[in-house]
Amino acid sequence: MHLTIDTDNNNDIFDSIAEISKKASSSLSQSDKRKFAAYFTPKQLSNHLVKVADYRGGKLGDKGAGGGILSASAAARHILSNSDKPCFISAHEIIPQIREFLKQSYRVVSNEAKSLNKAFDTEINGDFTALADEALSTKYGDYENIIINPPYFKISPKSEVNQVIKKHLGFTVPNIYSSFMLISLHLLKQEGSLTALVPRSFFNGLYHKSFRQYIRKHYSIDTITRYRSRSNAFKYENVIQENVIVKFTKRAQVPEIKIFTCLNPDSAPEYEMNLRSELLLNNDNDIFALPADMDELNAFTRMRRLPSKLESLGLTLSTGKVVEYRHKQSLNNTNSGxxxxxxKCLETNYDTYRSKYSKRSHGNALDINDNTSNVLIEAQNIILIKRISSNSDKQRMNCTVLLKSQCTSEKLAISNHIQYISGQALRDADFALKIAKHLSSYDVEMSMRVINGTTQINSADIDLIRFPKKKRNNKNKSALDQNLCGTKDFKE
Structure with missing residues (x-):
């Protein structure tokens, strides 16, 4: 049975709440939206969040509440049900003018509750992170449900909230949304749930590793909703970010996680899977894997069954050392150095290296001097991988082989926006081409979408890629012992 998005088109209360939220959003300037990362939840997305949260009365939290569309809608849905369990909302919103809209949303629900003789009450507070010390000191909270669409911006390990988190938990988090999640999780009672609309970036990456380990140890991930397009969740705010809806429960991890895949927030889930939590959460790199459908899942499974890692093939992954703004004075367009x-000049539609024109190019050579000697490597056969692809790219794994014979100097300088694979085994050009071909294969491309929700390829992502084992062919050269995994090839 598929989870359907409840639009509640026949009930004025939900339309009223959504309209108040729209007015709250419109009341902020673009600069204030950026300052507070205040991007309000659209109605259809709110409907899905509320349906997943399945609030059934008791203490309900909405942290970074905005105009209150999440908590007010969840409360209204409960009040309109057959349950007589009281409803109490504890909300936090840092922007004073937005708190006035939040009060309006709660008045709409309060009026409905009074007409039905249902118990409903609220409290509205300011900065949610100010609650961190109290919340993290508590072993068990008193919230049945919390629903959040928290702000999103980077925070320093030395920030006030991170110092509190480190004092209690021994680690820090890289983004404000992660702190909202941690504090909210600590406020839950046993079997209480948090439903969060958050960036997928905490699923992988070194900076969120301790955060993932903590979640896996103390909470269950019950459901995840993934949207195929990165820009769909907040398309009206021009926010480009892959978001997910995750429901956590304060209990041991359930054996299976339900995955919903939607084209966009306005559509019902087009795909639904129940997958073993061990498959998604337990791996040697401590990431959370997230396939959108069986094609991605099967490709990921096939790839992970292969026997070899880069290091077992005698290969090393590195990041280019040239930071362009730091070496601007040493870059030139005269092939000197x-x-x-x-x-931006790396063409990856061919098996071997080709450059392409870019009017934003910083040059084709780097002067060799005392200031640049530490960023250079020897000319050799290497595999080049773009670290960042554009949102519109069909393929995330953009790579090609640079042969030593193509090098125009004895030293190479590589941008830090490029990762490269090197090693003695790549002296055999055929082997280098086969490794690059494998990285460009259908299964690896699909696996990267399971592993990574961003357009940036990290070293930890590549470390999860598996390869066929190496053998020696009849000409005493290195080779891969089987065909590329997968059934399709992205490179024409």
């Missing part, structure tokens, strides 16, 4: 490979 070390051959420079820049991401």
């Amino acid at each position: 070390a051959m420079y490979i820049e991401a």
